[in-house]
Amino acid sequence: MGRERLRIPLYTLLVGIVLLGLWQGLVGGAPAGKGLPGPLAVARTASEMLSHPFYDNGPNDKGIGLQLLASLGRLLTGYLAASVVAIVMGVVLGLSPSLYRAVNPYIQVLKPISPLAWMPLFLYTIKDSSAAAMLVIFMSSLWPTLANTAFGVASIRRDYLNVAALLQLSWPRRLVRVVLPAAAPAIVAGLRISIGSAWVAIVAAEMLIGGTGIGYFVWNEWNNLALTSVIFAILAIGVIGVLLDAGLGRLSRRLAYTE
Amino acid sequence: MAHLEIDHVTKHFPAPDGRGQVCVFRDVAFSIARGEFLTMIGHSGCGKSTLLNIIAGLERASAGGVVLEGREVTRAGMDRMVVFQNFSLMPWMTVAENIRLAVRAAHPGWSRAQVGADVARYVAMVGLSGAEDKRPAALSGGMRQRVGLARAFSTQPKVLLLDEPFAQIDALTRGVIQDELVRMWEASRNTVFMVTHDVDEAILLSDRIALMTRGPEARLAEIIDVKIPRPRTRAALIDDPEYLRLRTHVLRFLVEGARPAPADDEVTRSTGRQPVLVRGSDITGGRPL
Numbered sequence: 001m002g003r004e005r006l007r008i009p010l011y012t013l014l015v016g017i018v019l020l021g022l023w024q025g026l027v028g029g030a031p032a033g034k035g036l037p038g039p040l041a042v043a044r045t046a047s048e049m050l051s052h053p054f055y056d057n058g059p060n061d062k063g064i065g066l067q068l069l070a071s072l073g074r075l076l077t078g079y080l081a082a083s084v085v086a087i088v089m090g091v092v093l094g095l096s097p098s099l100y101r102a103v104n105p106y107i108q109v110l111k112p113i114s115p116l117a118w119m120p121l122f123l124y125t126i127k128d129s130s131a132a133a134m135l136v137i138f139m140s141s142l143w144p145t146l147a148n149t150a151f152g153v154a155s156i157r158r159d160y161l162n163v164a165a166l167l168q169l170s171w172p173r174r175l176v177r178v179v180l181p182a183a184a185p186a187i188v189a190g191l192r193i194s195i196g197s198a199w200v201a202i203v204a205a206e207m208l209i210g211g212t213g214i215g216y217f218v219w220n221e222w223n224n225l226a227l228t229s230v231i232f233a234i235l236a237i238g239v240i241g242v243l244l245d246a247g248l249g250r251l252s253r254r255l256a257y258t259e
Numbered sequence: 260m261a262h263l264e265i266d267h268v269t270k271h272f273p274a275p276d277g278r279g280q281v282c283v284f285r286d287v288a289f290s291i292a293r294g295e296f297l298t299m300i301g302h303s304g305c306g307k308s309t310l311l312n313i314i315a316g317l318e319r320a321s322a323g324g325v326v327l328e329g330r331e332v333t334r335a336g337m338d339r340m341v342v343f344q345n346f347s348l349m350p351w352m353t354v355a356e357n358i359r360l361a362v363r364a365a366h367p368g369w370s371r372a373q374v375g376a377d378v379a380r381y382v383a384m385v386g387l388s389g390a391e392d393k394r395p396a397a398l399s400g401g402m403r404q405r406v407g408l409a410r411a412f413s414t415q416p417k418v419l420l421l422d423e424p425f426a427q428i429d430a431l432t433r434g435v436i437q438d439e440l441v442r443m444w445e446a447s448r449n450t451v452f453m454v455t456h457d458v459d460e461a462i463l464l465s466d467r468i469a470l471m472t473r474g475p476e477a478r479l480a481e482i483i484d485v486k487i488p489r490p491r492t493r494a495a496l497i498d499d500p501e502y503l504r505l506r507t508h509v510l511r512f513l514v515e516g517a518r519p520a521p522a523d524d525e526v527t528r529s530t531g532r533q534p535v536l537v538r539g540s541d542i543t544g545g546r547p548l
Contacts, residue, residue, distance in 0.1 A: 159343060159345065159347035160347065160349060162317050162335075162341070162343075162347065163347050163349070165316075165317065165335040166315065166316075166317070166335045166336075166337075166339070166340060166341055167337070167360060167361055167364035167365075167414070168335065168336060168337055168364060169360075169364060177349075177360060178349065181349070181351040181352075182349075182351070184351070255351075257350040257351040257394065257396070258350060258394075258396040259350050259396070
């Protein structure tokens with residue numbers, strides 16, 4: 001049993017070593033300063049950046065920790081606002097099939113639009129690049145939660161709503177005790193997709209607006225031709241993405257139920 | 260005096276092909292006295308569960324209505340509570356939370372402590388003490404329906420509506436829970452309307468049994484009295500001649516699909532008449548379908 005449990009992590013480690021080996025092998029031949037940096041060079045940069053992640057030497061020289069915090073701050077603001085709006089709208093649409101059918105064509109048209117396409121309009125109307133980025137996040141995390149909430153609420157088993165009707169539960173109580181818990185697994189699945197797409201969108205949005213944030217950092221380091229920093233930032237984006245998803249994964253396990 | 264009156268209720272559904280309407284049952288009329296236990300038996304599709312839902316206020320009658328204590332009821336209310344065939348417990352709530360939802364709804368003014376005490380009382384009544392914090396998924400079918408019964412009784416409804424409550428419970432447990440139902444009902448004496456297709460269950464529990472003809476366009480064929488004194492036990496019923504007579508009567512009705520013309524079997528035999536397949540005109544009393 002113990003050996004069985006160790007096998008998968010061991011394979012994971014092996015795959016990692018093979019990938020790093022390939023990477024080093026492919027770029028190793030190039031002289032320093034030319035071609036892509038290898039894993040050893042990136043590791044050196046990483047340890048350097050992680051040793052003082054929060055330094056601040058003016059607008060174009062901040063630690064990676066500060067950049068990530070700036071991105072996460074924007075992410076959470078836009079994401080939380082979008083989640084509230086999406087869940088409220090989703091519940092309303094899910095409870096009213098005719099309204100759902102009436103507005104669904106608009107949702108279908110708006111959904112596939114890249115959130116970045118809205119950026120010029122946001123910049124023009126609110127004239128604040130950081131707020132515009134938050135609105136881009138808002139747009140990117142609205143639809144999955146909205147669609148999942150509406151679907152989850154619409155497919156609540158009739159029986160649960162019947163019990164709520166028999167017990168004459170007031171609307172707020174019905175919402176809190178029956179509708180939201182019944183639809184919670186679907187809602188959290190939507191929230192999970194949303195935070196993924198929001199994290200994807202924030203990097204691109206920050207490349208456009210500049211100033212702070214991990215996306216801006218990547219672009220700035222590219223302009224400095226500091227490719228080790230770019231690669232390390234890419235890895236950091238990935239790790240943060242995994243952590244965000246894992247947090248919602250835990251929430252989803254807490255709210256899951258079996259019928 | 261009629262406590263609950265089913266006043267010539269008819270139910271139509273939209274036809275499956277989308278054209279026109281299908282009549283599930285027509286012109287069903289009967290009444291139930293206060294504290295009486297009436298069971299409706301019929302084949303699948305005769306609309307007995309639909310009728311139960313109409314009484315509960317979960318569905319609307321196409322014609323006719325339901326009168327409780329002299330007032331028409333068209334919507335769900337705390338005076339009528341349903342025990343569902345599939346239990347319909349909230350799967351995200353524990354046993355205690357499921358019952359608490361009902362107790363709180365029935366007694367909005369109660370303090371937390373009062374509600375808690377009442378929940379504990381009903382949990383104990385159905386023998387689930389110790390399982391309060393389990394979710395329905397962790398319980399057997401029998402235990403789940405105990406929660407269903409506790410939830411329904413805890414609201415102290417005037418009318419208890421039982422929708423094939425034992426159909427999804429294994430045969431051995433079924434008897435135990437039927438006894439628990441009888442015990443709780445004898446203490447509370449709610450008016451009960453139950454639907455089932457289990458003849459033994461109907462005779463064991465009921466004061467009267469209503470027989471529905473086959474659907475679509477089902478009708479109430481007859482209502483028979485169960486004059487077996489209570490308390491009844493399964494063991495005593497086995498040899499009871501009245502039980503055997505009723506059982507034969509109901510089974511013959513179900514097999515033949517409609518009213519057996521003379522209710523008395525002896526007459527049938529002495530006149531040499533064989534049971535005949537029923538025609539539509541037998542059900543509608545000669546009028547064309």
